[in-house]
Amino acid sequence: MEGREQMLYNHVADLKPRGALRMAARRPSSGERRCLRAAASLLLGAFAGYLVAALIASTSQDQFLCPANGPDGLRMDNSTLQPEELILADLKGLHNSSQSLLFVGVMTAQKYLDTRAKAVYETWGRELPGRMAFFSSGTSETNQSIPLVALQGVDDSYPPQKKSFLMLKYMYEHFGDHFEWFLRADDDVYVRPEKLEAFLRSIDSRKPQFIGQAGRGSQEEFGLLSLEFDENFCMGGPGVIMSRATLAKVAPHVSYCLRNLYTTHEDVELGRCVQKFAGIPCTWSYEMQTILYHNSSGNQAFTGRLKYKEVHRAITLHPVKQHKHLYRVHNYMRSMKISDLQQQSLNLRRDIGHMSALLGDPPPAQSQKYSPETIMGLAPSLLKFQPKSVTDVIPWEFFTNALYSDKNANPRRRMELPLREGLDDVVREVMEMTNAFSRQRGRILDFKEVLYGYHHVNPIAGQELVLDMQLVYRKYRGRKMTIPVRRHTYLQRAFSGLSIRETVDGQDPPKTQEIEQSKENLQAIAGGVLGPAYALVQQPEQRVIPNPAKDKLITFLVPLSGRLKTFHRFLSLYEEICIQGRQATALVLVLFPSDEVTETVALVRSIQKRHPSAAISILPVFVPFARGMALQLGAAHVQAHNEDTILFFVDVDIVFTAASLQRIRLNTIKGKSAYFPIVFSEFDPHVVYGNNSDSQSRNHFLINDNTGYWRNYGFGIASAYPADLNVVGGFNTAIKGWGKEDVDLFDKFVKSKISVFRAADPGMVHVFHIVECDTSLDPQQFAMCQGTRANTYGGSMQLSRILDKYPEILQIANKNRVAAVAS
Structure with a gap:
């Protein structure tokens, strides 16, 4: 029996699967079956003992x-x-x-x-x-x-x-x-x-x-x-x-x-x-202090700005005490990788363009000469963009500690933050390229300052800069020396390809659920088993998911005291854009006492009669006009009926478009973001168009330097959710009269955990009206009111023409200034 058992084992071991199949063709005898059962029992017992021993060993580990x-x-x-x-x-x-x-x-x-x-x-x-x-x-x-x-x-x-x-x-x-x-x-x-x-x-x-x-x-x-x-x-x-x-x-x-x-x-x-x-x-x-970087700020380390050379040069950053900031630092490092990949892509495009020229490929057609693909394939050069006329020439802006420009209303001004940050990026990248082989050469160049420079933004080539930099040359190998040097450099920061990502409330929108199976795909999956039955399979229709951003309800909160003619224009626009345009909106009019209350209510009743389903209501207030109190009362009224709506604080002087409403929905995110659009404010139409122009028939959305200005320091037009307004404390109802309540609310949002989104909105225009400044106002409010009135009178070009035409105005101003200094 033992010989036959050993012979059987050898037979299976030699032939492996094929021998096992052959054995299955002959039924074993009863003796062979007993031997097989005994062998299987021994193997099973040995395996179980091994598992028990392994389990005991694993539980005894330290x-x-x-x-x-x-x-x-x-x-x-x-x-x-x-x-x-x-x-x-x-x-x-x-x-x-x-x-x-x-x-x-x-x-x-x-x-x-x-x-x-x-x-x-x-x-x-x-x-x-x-x-x-x-x-x-x-x-x-x-x-x-x-x-x-x-x-x-x-x-x-x-x-x-x-x-x-x-x-x-x-x-x-x-x-x-x-x-x-x-x-x-x-x-x-x-x-x-x-x-x-x-x-x-x-x-x-x-x-x-x-x-x-x-x-x-x-x-x-x-x-x-x-x-x-x-x-x-x-x-x-x-x-x-x-x-x-x-x-x-x-x-x-x-x-x-x-x-x-x-x-x-x-x-x-x-x-x-x-x-x-x-x-x-x-x-x-000494290099280890920059490679393995320790920030001595303690708990505040790496919680602020990350764009500085120590972070870019380091291999390790310590300490990041708050775990949320680890994700923040990681995202910043990923953005740097994206920039590196974009630069590699740009270099590859340039290599392709260079090789195409060496191979004698024909130049691009005139229609493709300034296409993104063609432009990105060109090496850095001042000849990327060739103006056809004097009007096409892009002027350079000169900068030292200040920025000088002949095209700006303020020809000498402080350098804007985006330009300063971009300049810091450029300097850092230049120094990294300059010192790329410093270890091998035994020398290093340290940046000291930019003495002066020129820059402009070319829509074809990108940003172009000419810099005069003060550097310090340090040689630390051989004969050591330290010498101040200057370096002139020309740089281009090319535009990369346009990237668009659609989000809803900061999140990616839901994807449509669809199944697309062609006949070939179905045949490949079925392997021919289904035969001609695949023709009976119906392709499901694509399910259309509603756009959450477009469906957000916007509630207009409009404070009003008198001004019937202006309100009539606003209400007509609201009817056209919101009601007839089937926008998800509601209107709450906070109405103060005036001589035109009856006519105002009649206008609202007429539009309610034409559109019975329109959500329009009047909230009467029987106190003197105060914008902050009106908006706070309106917000409380709306929240009592619907908390899931966007509150849009707006004045009757504003004209708007449907696109501006969509931007309100996209930029106002519950629990995350409030929207404070930068509104375009019109100049006095008599100054812009002349006394004979029909100011009422003009195009309010004609936006340029001659027709108005962007109200960068105006915060009265805003949108937020009721809950977020409560979180920051709402409007200060103690502020009376013109202005200041909007600045107070903006400061509250800035100091809160709700972020503020602020950008120029070409779909919102403040129509000109003469600003009346009450002398009984608080001094700060009165100064703000006078400043706004002066800004809306006209632009620098119009004012210069007026002064040129009436020089006595300038003489009177000089006399007043001298008198003020003397006093």
């Missing part, structure tokens, strides 16, 4: 990995696999592959697992050229999908010396043979994986390396850290990097280092341990 999803979607379940098996799951390639270059151990604590640790894993942790694990106390656990190693016998007390050393020991014992480099990091550091990878690949990982920002303690601690004159340590915050050779020499002696601690500083003791057993100090390099 470390456990909390269930989580791995980087490739593997479910991390500690009931079947060991921590190291889970972290190494699906690891491919050799040691210098993109997957096994680096292992990162992140020290964290139970209270940060759901915030900082999760943010680290979901941001830069997913882009590592290797693997990551989070090390916490022995009792730590989390429901988050992060690779967690709970170190038995370790708590979350500070300083985390035991946690740090046992983490390094764990990393070496379980991953020492799989990775070249090991990074010890905190959960409040942000790492740029692509820059770290490029940096590590430039260093020999076979040698002992201990890389970090070297320190010897603060001034108060000098001489108290038991460091020899030639000893230092790598500061832990910005990150500490070890090669495999270093970790191999240190990890076996962790117990000794823990028993011989001289200070309470974890990073100091780690540096002492590395010095003793690996024989190397932390890298003595």
Whole structure:
């Protein structure tokens, strides 16, 4: 029986699947069946014993990995696999592959697992050229999908010396043979994986390396850290990097280092341990302060502006104390990657254009000469755009500390924020290109200031700049020297391709649910099984989903006292745009006492009679006119009936378009954003068109420098949700008379968590009317009123012509100014 059993085993092992099929053709005898059952029982028992032993071994380990999803979607379940098996799951390639270059151990604590640790894993942790694990106390656990190693016998007390050393020991014992480099990091550091990878690949990982920002303690601690004159340590915050050779020499002696601690500083003791057993100090390099960047602002670090050279040059940023700012920093780094990719795309287009010229391809046709594809393929040059006449010439603006322009109403003015920010970007990029090979050349150029420059925006080529920069040349290799130098440079910032993304309330709109299956696709799926029956399959109709932005209800809140003629124009426009245009709108008229109340109510009744379904109501107020109080009463009235509506605070002087209503819906987001459009304000029509012009028949939407100006400092026209208005505190009802209530509300929104969206809206125009300034107003209100009245009189061109025609006006103004100075 034993011989036949052995012969049967050999037969199956040699032939594999095909032999097993042949055996199935002959029915085994009863003796053979007993032997097979016995063999199966032995195999099953051995397998069960192996599972039990593995389960016992797994529960006796000192470390456990909390269930989580791995980087490739593997479910991390500690009931079947060991921590190291889970972290190494699906690891491919050799040691210098993109997957096994680096292992990162992140020290964290139970209270940060759901915030900082999760943010680290979901941001830069997913882009590592290797693997990551989070090390916490022995009792730590989390429901988050992060690779967690709970170190038995370790708590979350500070300083985390035991946690740090046992983490390094764990990393070496379980991953020492799989990775070249090991990074010890905190959960409040942000790492740029692509820059770290490029940096590590430039260093020999076979040698002992201990890389970090070297320190010897603060001034108060000098001489108290038991460091020899030639000893230092790598500061832990910005990150500490070890090669495999270093970790191999240190990890076996962790117990000794823990028993011989001289200070309470974890990073100091780690540096002492590395010095003793690996024989190397932390890298003595000034460059490490910029590569591994530590911001000394504490909790406020990296919460503000990120566009500065230290952030752009760094590999690690520390500390990012608030986990939400980790996502913010990550998004900023992604935007930088997008810019780099756009520049690469532009360079490729230029290469294609250059090669096409070398190959003798015909030049583009006149109709395509200024197409985006053609323009983006041209190298930087002053000849990209060739004006055909003098009127096509684009003037340059000159700037030093101020900006000089002959086309602006204020020829000498402060440089606008977008231009200043763009100039900072240009200077930073120029210096990065200039110093790209500074390490090899042993010299560096430091930027000092822009002495002067010229710029203009070319609609074809982009922004063009000519800069005269003051630099400092520093040579730090060989014969050291420092020399001030000047550099003139011509630059172009080309436009990239236009990118449009539609959102609804800041979110991507829902996609339409549709199924498109052609006959060929259906045949391919069915494999011919269905035969001609596919012809009976009906293609479903595309389901049309309503546009949430277009369906938002806008409630107009209009305060009114008298001004019947102006209100008649406003009401006629509302009827045309909103009612006849089937817009989702409502109108609430907050009516104050006046001599025209009866006529005003009659106008409203007439439009209600023509359109019975129109939502128009009158809210009477029996006190003197106060715009802030009127709008606050109107908002409370609307909220009592419908909280899910946009409140649009508007005056009867405004004319609007349907497109402007859509912008209100798009830019007013509940709980997120309020909209304060910049309205175009008309000049006095008698100044613009002359005394004989018919001011009532003119086109109010003729927008240029001669007809009006953008009211940049006007905040009276706005939109917000009732709940958001309540959050900021609403209008100040104590403000009486003209103005100031809008500025007060704008300031409240700026200081709140509700963001403010502000942009020029060509669909809203403030029709000219003479501003009457009551002398009994508050001095600040009276000054604002007079300023508005002066601004709406006319533009600089019209005023210059008036002064040229009537020079006595200027003489009177000079006399008044001299008298005012003398007094």
